[in-house]
Amino acid sequence: MDKKKVYRILDANLNRSREGIRVAEDVARLYLNNESLSKKLKSLRHRITKIAQESFEADKLLFFRDSKKDVGAKGMGKMEGKRKGLAGVVQANLRRAQEALRVLEEMGKLIKKDSAEKFKRVRFRIYSLENEMGQKIKI
DSSP states (O other): OOHHHHHHHHHHHHHHHHHHHHHHHHIIIIISOOHHHHHHHHHHHHHHHHHHHHHSOHHHHHHTOOGGGOTTSSSOOTTTTOOOHHHHHHHHHHHHHHHHHHHHHHHHTTTOTTHHHHHHHHHHHHHHHHHHHHHHHTO
């Protein structure tokens, strides 16, 4: 197993999960003016960072990042350029975060097994928040 490549996958998905949550958090905070929902999302974003700090060597996450050689960095997927309004933006970003957390669960097991259960709990919280937020903006 090439730990360098595993750390690269972890780094990409840590960023992806937090970025997706951040979009939803800003919608909750600045569009919906919903302090409670905004705080819940912010808390989960910070929780992901804390799990990563406890589970992985932070310097390796950054050191093994190789954005210039990322074959997926160029271009947009077919659905990336299409959103059905604000609800579509939020849903796409929360689903992105959920998918990234699933990758973190699986790949995290290769570095520190107990990280998987922690990431899983965050993922399931996001499922609930997706529902809660969806009721506010009609997802």
